[in-house]
Amino acid sequence: MSIDISRVARSVCDLSAGSTSPLKLSHAQQCVAAAFGFKSLAAYQASKKIETAIDDNGMFVIIESDLLASRGHELAGWSDGAALTDVVEDAIRRLYPDVTVHHSRRLERVPAVLAISELVGLNPIVVDDLDEARYEVIENQRGEVQGFRFNFDEPQWTQHAAHIRRRHGSLAVFAPASFLRVVKKCQMQERFYFHGDEQEGQPGQFFCRACDLFQPAAHFSSAEHQDHGRRYFDAHRLWDRAIARWKLPLRRPSNAHNIVAGRAIEERRAGEASRGDFHRWVERQTGRDDRVGDLAKDIMRDEKFPRDVMTREAVIAYVESVAPWNGPVEAAKVAWREFLGERDSSI
Ligand SMILES: [Zn+2]
Incomplete structure (x- = not known):
């Protein structure tokens, strides 16, 4: 989903009707194009032809306040740029209630983490939460960055998954290229x-x-x-x-x-030097979706696990000492058998 500039322009036209400087539809279209960062409606229309189609489910807009104010002034004599910005924002919000709207003039006061959390719709979110999130850069055929797709499909986002899906329709959240500007501009480094x-x-x-x-x-x-x-x-x-x-x-x-x-x-x-072959093998099993994978994750998290362990007896004795029930001990036996099998077949 992306913002339809003509619809926003019609709404701006209606909303401005009661003001002291009503906008004609053609002027409203020019103003909305300016609000979206285009010098003219023609520039906006041209850009639509070269842009790669994007499944844009992260509704995120920056109103270019300065460009909008100068277009509003020259076309329709609007002297109050801030009031015009409010009209455009109002029009966007009426049509797209879930959208996050920023004004370019106010960006300096928006913390980066807040901008990201607003995009995702998680609030509050902290830098540490973002540690593992992945994103990909989306480019058009000419290699220009069109936006970013953040992927919240990894296990640590499970608790937020339903919320993200409801808001964005999937766990992939699209941010337009301008999003990077927000993040970069909004705080001094x-x-x-x-x-x-x-x-x-x-x-x-x-x-x-x-x-x-x-x-x-x-x-x-x-x-x-x-x-x-x-x-x-x-x-x-x-x-x-x-x-x-x-x-x-x-x-x-x-x-x-x-x-x-x-x-x-x-x-x-x-x-690292003190680690035995078994501990190194275990580390490679952490991605598995079975009991050996579960055991491997436990072992890698366990700072007390004897990393230099070299015998089956020692592995099982340790697992029995910390998790003396059937599942982990059986998993340790299976793990050791697989480890030996792989080691022997590679010799
Ligand atoms: Zn200290």
């Missing part, structure tokens, strides 16, 4: 700090994500927290998967100085 990142302009102070404060170097070698490595990599993952990918208005220089990075990377390397 703030610095994003990993755990252990040095504060800009304050040498010797480092961000602690556990305390949510900047702390002196000694804090990171004190007994205050034990899990610097995990906190560092958590922030890293959030940055890689969510912030950089969603182009949120945050920045972090690639050469940022970090007081725990060296230690965190060394710990992870040592942890």
